[in-house]
Amino acid sequence: MAETNAAKSAPSPSEPKLSWGDQVEDAASSSQAELNTPAEPKRSWGDEVEEAASSSEPELNVDALAISEDKKVNKFLDEPEDSNIKAVTTGDTPYSSASTFEDLNLTPELLKGLYVDMKFQKPSKIQAISLPMILTPPYKNLVAQAHNGSGKTTCFVLGMLSRVDPNLKAPQALCICPTRELAIQNLEVLRKMGKHTGITSECAVPMDSTNYMSFGKRPPVTAQIVIGTPGTIKKWMSAKKLGISSVKILVFDEADHMLAEDGFKDDSLRIMKDIQRMSAHCQVLLFSATFNETVKNFVSRVVNDHNQLFVKKEDLSLESVKQYKVNCPDELSKVLLIKDRIFELGEKLGQTIIFVRTRNSAGMLHKSLVELGYEVTTIQGALKQEDRDKIVKEFKDGLTQVLISTDLLARGFDQQQVNLVINYDLPVKHENHSEPDYEVYLHRIGRAGRFGRKGAVFNLLMSERDQMLMEKIERHFNSQIAQVASWNSDEDFKGALKAAGLL
DNA sequence: AAAAAAT
CATH class of the missing domain: 3.40.50.300 (P-loop containing nucleotide triphosphate hydrolases)
Known part of the structure; x- marks a missing residue:
């Protein structure tokens, strides 16, 4: 069984509820005891989705999971805020957890931003596990759940900064957020972390009246990274003010809400599909502290061949x-x-x-x-x-x-x-x-x-x-x-x- | 009996 507990989580055989990993384990015909309760149908939301998933998607090959269980990982076991993250990878790409930022082959400029400006010392656990997945070819899609306050923003901000080609002056990374406040906050983190890289960035949120510029007069975006809210991003895209042909990494922050029926599902799918039509190999990253069952199942249908990081809901409340x-x-x-x-x-x-x-x-x-x-x-x-x-x-x-x-x-x-x-x-x-x-x-x-x-x-x-x-x-x-x-x-x-x- | 974005 290739699924790995990256932390000390004890298996809980009595756990009755279906958790995120179970779906994958089913596909890989897991032999774990907790999945072999014969009388349990283990499905509460109908078979329709399941059939769709199994017919249209390749089966997950979890055999290749390679979160190494050596001492590098053990370093993080004492961090309560991000214990019990489970990883499932697809395909045959091996990943090993990064115990230092040096392990990630970052540019010296980016390392300087991390150590000097952000005052980081070493990756948090979600960073140690997700960053190799984000930064290693073939740049697979990633659905990542981690606790509140455990450093998810750093994961995708660092991912965007290191995947951008500094010599290409066109939008290459896009991040969509549910609120104006979050877009601004994420851009501030990005600018601080990327201060020495020379990478350019822009915020795509509704403008306030003081900075108002007639939309027609606005020149097309040349910034390499754009962070914004769905409405403005969509508007800029359809008005050809935001070129997407060079976009190679697309991030959804608070992704469960961005893909929820009563959230921004329509906008998000529209943006995702437009970008994938223009650049087929765009990497999609979905980050959130929460993914309810409905969204989880929807996600696995819209983002194909993705690696996953997830946390059981019982482990999600912060002990601190x-x-x-x-x-x-x-x-x-x-x-x-x-x-x-x-x-x-x-x-x-x-x-x-x-x-x-x-x-x-x-x-x-x-x-x-x-x-x-x-x-x-x-x-x-x-x-x-x-x-x-x-x-x-x-x-x-x-x-x-x-x-x-x-x-x-x-x-x-x-x-x-x-x-x-x-x-x-x-x-x-x-x-x-x-x-x-x-x-x-x-x-x-x-x-x-x-x-x-x-x-x-x-x-x-x-x-x-x-x-x-x-x-x-x-x-x-x-x-x-x-x-x-x-x-x-x-x-x-x-x-x-x-x-x-x-x- | 909502909030969010934005038209």
Whole structure:
């Protein structure tokens, strides 16, 4: 059996649920005990997709997996934030994990960016495993899942920077992100890391009114790397302002959302197909901390012959981030809790993000807190572009301590000083508010605890429905979430923060 | 009874 546990994960024979790897193992007729439960059909979503997959795609040959299990890999076993990543490769390309950035044959300019500007010392585990897959010919497609805050951005940014030909002044790498904020953040990382390479880059997001340039007058893009949001990328492509004939690497950040039915599926597929028509050998990289079963199966149909890295959902919650639930009798008590506990206790500990469900409730909560005399900023998609930029910049510069946000910032937003996340409203599925959105929950709590830092999450529960949602979330991730005894006890909150390692 | 992008 060629599938390898790159980390110390013990096989769990009692695991009843179908996980990502199982599909592949089925195809390779695995002999692992856990897959041989005879009476189990092991499928919950119908055979239609399975048939389509087996008829249209070559069977995976997992025999060639070669994540080496030597001491190089063992170096990373103590990093909790990215333990238990499983790798499955196709074909006969051997890969070995990179224990240092030198192992990757990067240019001296890029190494300088990594060590001096980014202050990196060695690859995190997801980087050690994924970078050889990205950088080794024949440059196979990759679907990669890794924990929040474990360094996924570096994987694809480094991948883009090292695959670009510096002498060719045309777009060669494209990265699509779900929000303007994430595109800007990723471009900042890319520019910092690639500072000494001379590689050019551009952000393709809706322009703010101050930088407005008549679209027709705009010259075609010559930047070698373009990072942006789907609408703007599509617009530039169809207006022939963004040439795609030289694009050889296409990245989707937050890929599960980019390919979800209620996400950016249509835009993403359109962009992918247009590029693949122009340059057939374009490498596609899909990165996210979450891939639910539906998206997972869709992904394996749209991205052919891809290597995979994945994490079981039970292993996905960050151990360094302590999660709590608090019962609040009414709306007012939620506001008072934030006023008296979060502002008075939490503010000293670092920055806080408060997530709400709607733009409207963001505004209401903002108003209540301001009326009580507290300083807080709010971000949501209906604000003007320049206001959004300003609020994010103030928060990133540490000028503001508490930020209210819709799910605009749920994914990818990277601010290391955030160690408190408040779910003022629990995330629910759009089509059914009695069903939690597990993926969004995981992304939200991942705003705390960046790169293994300590953090705490407080889920404010107000109704029977909230209780039920919380139970479902606990069951889904197989994790017990501790209860804070009383919403209005300073001592209880101090105790919780202490237990989280923050006080 | 959404949010995101953008037309």
